[in-house]
């Protein structure tokens with residue numbers, strides 16, 4: 001099992017290319033199930049989660065090939081060989097549940113394993129189920145699998161999401177493209193990944209309006225055709241690397257970065273004393289003073305502060321001037337990185353969904369354990385600022401969502417290496 005060793009104290013300078021978005025690509029790939037014609041994605045990220053989604057789609061009958069070192073994914077589902085998403089694949093990656101809507105829309109049936117629990121929360125699928133039932137699906141849970149049928153096909157309807165769930169919005173949006181009649185999705189999620197999915201579906205011939213707002217209207221069509229779509233930039237990878245200079249000093253330019261992808265996050269960076277400037281190629285970031293300032297953060301659905309940047313922000317606030325308060329409102333168990341940061345000398349108190357971080361002058365390197373994807377990268381960032389050596393174990397979590405982190409950070413001056421045990 002790989003670990004990553006970080007020797008702190010090196011200033012960062014240079015450019016970091018930002019990849020296509022994991023969370024967009026994981027929703028875009030199942031769209032191939034909606035059409036008999038080829039769907040090609042460009043600017044795709046090279047990540048283990050993308051390989052898992054490929055495995056899942058192939059198990060359903062899709063042909064998937066990747067080119068240009070994995071940056072281009074060509075898919076075609078001329079014939080659906082199966083409508084069953086097996087537990088053995090789904091347990092590896094929750095986003096597998098995004099095949100439910102497309103399978104129901106195309107084949108009028110689907111058997112999809114429930115993903116089960118996850119380190120950051122219970123993450124049920126009740127909102128997905130309610131939304132698809134509003135389009136006429138009948139769904140029952142049997143032996144850990146959702147058995148769904150839509151006799152005669154899905155029918156357009158009014159869907160009001162109890163919570164602006166990203167996954168439920170993606171599932172019902174894809175399902176509604178082939179439903180008979182009009183679907184209105186209210187309290188829809190507004191994340192850039194939803195906008196990217198709607199753009200791709202429209203390129204396939206879908207009739208969609210309102211993506212990016214809380215109300216999306218979809219006019220069902222009989223069939224969708226092929227298309228080529230460029231995956232949007234990964235705003236979470238972007239935010240992660242934008243924080244790096246706050247740990248080390250120096251200046252980094254994130255290539256492909258765009259302000260509109262991370263509005264609320266940039267406001268917090270400014271309050272913490274971190275300058276962000278737009279360049280032709282992306283976003284340039286540097287610390288104003290010699291130490292960040294404390295800020296309070298509450299995670300919310302887009303356009304609020306993203307929960308997927310909470311761990312990285314907490315790590316940054318560990319050496320900030322003053323005391324910061326963080327509230328995690330999206331997931332019920334997303335402070336697993338806190339005790340690991342405390343091992344590095346941080347001062348953090350956690351009470352349920354609230355955490356208080358009192359900045360210290362210096363962190364100290366230590367052996368730490370990654371518990372989930374974003375927690376793992378927060379420990380690497382903390383290692384950049386720490387005295388001595390930090391060893392981050394279980395980095396398989398990291399490879400699910402970050403392409404070659406040690407190469408990208410190493411290229412701008414970090415002393416970082418991957419070791420295999």
Ligand code: EPZ
Nearest residue numbers: 023026095123124125126127128165166167168308330331
């Ligand atoms: C997506 O997960 C992302 N994953 C997550 O990123 C991200 O943290 C999350 O959206 C929020 O932004 C992908 O896109 C693959 P939700 P998703 O449905 O769709 C509750 C990362 O680090 N809920 O918006 O699963 C749920 O339990 C990952 O890249 C229900 O109660 O998120 C959670 O508390 C982690 N019932 C909240 O809503 C449901 O049916 C938000 O979940 C659905 C969700």
